[in-house]
Amino acid sequence: MRVLAVLCALLWAGQVLANCASDRVSMRGEWGEARFQVELADTPQERSRGLMFREDLPTMSGMLFVYEYPQTVSFWMKNTLIPLDMIFVDRTGLVRGVHHEAIPGDLTPIPGGRDIFAVLEINGGLSRRMGISTGTQMRHPVFEGGPAIWPC
Structure with missing residues (x-):
């Protein structure tokens, strides 16, 4: 019986860890739950390049921009x-805002607001279509250093 309990605990721990990996973002809200495969952009050079020059992006994929600390951010679509x-x-890990359907090549700044720590494109x-909006929760290992609302 004790062996069974240990096996169950290990399987549960493995499932939790499988849900949190640097190349995956989970999101949940009243609409349900979804998982995205992501590339991480956590250096100034990676954030500067972003998804420029890409001709397509697979469905349920994206890029997660992560900053060293929460700050005011703004994006544009140059070369996108x-x-x-x-x-x-x-x-x-709380969604504070969503900018829908940014226009390719547009140089107009897209403000993200204050105290932003990460941006998912x-x-x-x-x-x-999915219902992702303000109040949606995001889970990813980058939120573990702070008060994550949906911990790994």
């Missing part, structure tokens, strides 16, 4: 060839 949704997230229109 595909429409994107930008999901602005605070240090706890996904295919344009996907946030609206």
Whole structure:
């Protein structure tokens, strides 16, 4: 019986760890739950390049921009060839805002707001179709250093 309990605990721990990996973002809200494969952009050079020059982005994929500390952020679509949704997230993993369907090549600044720690870019229109909005929760290992609302 004790062996069974240990096996169950190990399986549960493995499942929790499988849900949190640097190349995956989980999101949940009243609409349900979803998981995205992501590339991490956590250096100034990676954040500067972002998804520029990409001709496509697979469905349920994206790029997660992570900052050293929460700050005021703004994005633009210079050299970006595909429409994107930008999901602005605070240090706890709470979505603070969504910019829907940013226009490819547009140089107009897209403000994300204050105290933003991470930004997830996904295919344009996907946030609206899924129901991702302010109040949605995000889970990823980058939120573990603070008061994560949905810990790994």
